Amino acid sequence: MSGPLPHWCEQTCVVCPGQQLGPGQFDVVDRPGPEFAYRPDVGWRATADGVAVCVHPFRVGLPPGRYASAGAPVPVQAPRPTPTPQALELPADVVDLEGWLVAVLRDAPAEQIFTAVARAERLAAERFGAKHAVAALRRVLSVELTSR
Helix, strand or coil: CCCCCCCCHCCCCCHHHCCCCCCCCEEEEECCCCCCEEEECCCCEECCCEEEEEHHHHHHCCEECCCCCCCCCCCCCCCCCCCCCCHHCCCCHHHHHHHHHHHHHCCCCCHHHHHHHHHHHHHHHHCCHHHHHHHHHHHHHHHHCCCC
């Protein structure tokens, strides 16, 4: 498949290369970092040499791998990756807020989901303001709660 998988448009960040590229056309790493800077000119994160990068494997549903840069085979079926401890740390950049919220919700046991949402909302609002926190929560909750 050369284009994005249909479910990627709902499950990935708006700045994920999975919104426009198909499997194998971008690398997947386990977390954001300065070496994968967001590039507004292309609309996603990329390596220094321009390879598109998804920084949330638990959202795109692929394990970390150098699919585009090294030709690693895309697994046909793989268990959905779980959020890493680093993914559960509140990000410094608002562009990573949705990914963090997804990680928090996927890490929370079902009986603690409401507590996790309340805590995440409070922390996100403290760092990024209520407007950004509520907007990100609306986008994330509409997908995450229906998939539980």
